[in-house]
Amino acid sequence: MSTRLSPHILLSETLVSRSHPALLARPDSLTPQEVANLALFAYVALEGVRAAWGVPLIADRPDLSKPVDGYGVLTSVHRSAELNTAIGGSRTSDHMKGTAADILPPYGLRSTEAARLIIGAGVPHDQVIAYHPHHGGHVHIGWRPSGTNRGQLRAKARDGSYPMDAGALARLDAEWPT
Numbered sequence: 001m002s003t004r005l006s007p008h009i010l011l012s013e014t015l016v017s018r019s020h021p022a023l024l025a026r027p028d029s030l031t032p033q034e035v036a037n038l039a040l041f042a043y044v045a046l047e048g049v050r051a052a053w054g055v056p057l058i059a060d061r062p063d064l065s066k067p068v069d070g071y072g073v074l075t076s077v078h079r080s081a082e083l084n085t086a087i088g089g090s091r092t093s094d095h096m097k098g099t100a101a102d103i104l105p106p107y108g109l110r111s112t113e114a115a116r117l118i119i120g121a122g123v124p125h126d127q128v129i130a131y132h133p134h135h136g137g138h139v140h141i142g143w144r145p146s147g148t149n150r151g152q153l154r155a156k157a158r159d160g161s162y163p164m165d166a167g168a169l170a171r172l173d174a175e176w177p178t
Contacts, residue, residue, distance in 0.1 A: 003027065003035075006042035008050060013059035014038050014077035014098070023083035030078070030098075037098035037145060038078060045143045046074075046101060048123030053114060055106050066104055067137070072114075073104040075138060094126070100142035110176060112155070112169045114139045119153055127152040132172055134158045 002012035015024050030038075049072065050057050057072040066073060079087075079095040094100035105114035111130040118128050118141060126149040129140040135156050143149060155168040158175050 005039040006047050008056065009042040009046050011035070011038065013057070013074055014042070014101075016060045016074055016076065017079075017083055017087075018060050018062060018075070020083050020086050023080055023086055025078060025080040025083075034078065034098045040145050041077075041099045041101070041143055044124050045099075045141050046077075048121060049101075049103060049118055049139075049141060052117045052121035052123055053105065053109065057103065060104075067107040067109075068104075069107040071106055074101060075104055075136075076102040094142045094144070099144060100140065102136070102138045102140050104136070104138045110173070111137050111139050112173050112176075115153060115155075115169065124149060125152075126150050127154060129154045129156055129162070130169060130172060131156045132158045132175060133177060135160070 002010040005011055011027050017024055046057060053072055055070055055072055057074055060073050060075045064073065076095060078098045079089060081096055084093050084096050089095060105111060115128050115130040124143055126142045126144045131138050152164060154162050154164050155172040156162055157172060
């Protein structure tokens with residue numbers, strides 16, 4: 001039985017990787033600080049995303065076709081250092097602390113729309129990044145349990161750039177394949 005981190009999120013649902021399952025951290029290998037971070041992040045950010053989108057969040061698994069109708073899919077939450085390196089993550093990724101998630105919005109909801117819902121609902125965040133479908137079509141949300149959360153809203157464009165200006169989401173919408 002998995003540890004419940006928040007009313008709707010289990011510890012096992014935060015340890016996911018379709019591309020590198022052998023590099024996942026085991027629940028018993030996490031430090032107490034990592035588990036505490038995951039619990040706070042689940043309460044503050046993941047429950048907030050769930051409410052903003054109006055759908056449950058489920059862990060990614062090989063038999064899911066994506067996106068999933070009626071569910072947000074947690075594709076990456078906690079990452080071991082080895083997993084983070086294998087997927088080319090940032091050396092300072094908050095995923096390794098258990099305070100960031102990549103979530104595929106439910107079928108029919110673009111990452112840009114999903115990001116706007118998160119911001120509009122006032123979900124606390126350090127960064128929200130909407131990704132172009134060429135880069136996965138997901139939303140990244142990061143939150144820092146201590147210190148200052150910057151409240152950044154960004155977009156990862158098809159060309160790989162990360163614009164932060166006010167028009168970034170609108171330009172990403174315009175790039176979206178029809």
